[in-house]
Amino acid sequence: MEKPNVRSRSADSYRRIWATVQRIPRGRVATYGQIARLSKIPGRARLVGYALHSLPYGIEVPWQRVINSQGKISFLEHSRSYQRQLALLVKEGILFKNGRIDLKRFGWKK
16 A cells, blocks of 8 residues: 655645635734634644745745734744734734734634
8 A cells, every 4th residue: 555645745735825825815814723724724733834934935925924823923022033024014004912913803804
């Protein structure tokens, strides 16, 4: 019996994740878990993070619109990556209060 190709399954999941993230409208955010569910891989929120971290150069995916379930940016607060994501979200009109985004107001309703 042939073994399933784990690498191709992972690549397929990554492509589905990237396609889902591309659908998040400007000025809206989604959680890692929400993206996993919409990508038909429920319970795989961490895989969403891995997929976004693995984005090939030149593929336009609005990775900054994906945040954690607490409405926060997942990078360390004073890191360069945190500051970059924060700046991109603020530029889109997303507001933060005490380091959090109001998911009821800015969450992607999909």
